[in-house]
Amino acid sequence: MDLEKFRARAARKKKDLTAFLNKLDEIVPVGMPEVVAKADEKVWQEIDCTQCANCCKTMTPAFSKADIIRIATHLRMRPSDFRDKWLKKEESSGDWVNTTQPCQFLVDNKCSIYAVRPSDCAEFPHHNKKPFDEYNETFKNNLVHCPATLNLVERLKKVVERDFEW
Numbered sequence: 001m002d003l004e005k006f007r008a009r010a011a012r013k014k015k016d017l018t019a020f021l022n023k024l025d026e027i028v029p030v031g032m033p034e035v036v037a038k039a040d041e042k043v044w045q046e047i048d049c050t051q052c053a054n055c056c057k058t059m060t061p062a063f064s065k066a067d068i069i070r071i072a073t074h075l076r077m078r079p080s081d082f083r084d085k086w087l088k089k090e091e092s093s094g095d096w097v098n099t100t101q102p103c104q105f106l107v108d109n110k111c112s113i114y115a116v117r118p119s120d121c122a123e124f125p126h127h128n129k130k131p132f133d134e135y136n137e138t139f140k141n142n143l144v145h146c147p148a149t150l151n152l153v154e155r156l157k158k159v160v161e162r163d164f165e166w
Helices: 003-026 032-046 054-058 065-074 079-086 119-123 132-142 147-163
Strands: 087-089 096-098
Touching: 003 054, 003 132, 003 147, 032 132, 032 147, 065 079, 065 119, 079 087, 132 147
Parallel strands: none
Antiparallel strands: 087 096
């Protein structure tokens, strides 16, 4: 995955795709869940996260209390020691987040704690959230972080504009 090309493409398309997602906030075509599922299936035939890991390089998950306990236990640490070593409390949200980027657990584009990763990571890029249009803010943010999201929204825009009265 050429991340420089992805970032350039995402920057070029962000305004147009954001406008599309904004419109989806107001008008949701009938049958949208099926359209999303079909497009998403095609996306994952083309995207391999281990060739990218841009999310781990440029974003931080929010660590829930359960995440912290699970990961600390896996690492044979006390939860407080885990927080002290790797996390900070974000003032605006109160969420526990990584102190550094890329993620300290990213090794060779792979998560070294994959089996116990934060739920925020396990659910990323959130394409399967229902209803899809209630997560448009998330997708707008992820356009520049995730090639799969960029690809999905491009596909959705094409299908919706072609097949639906818009």
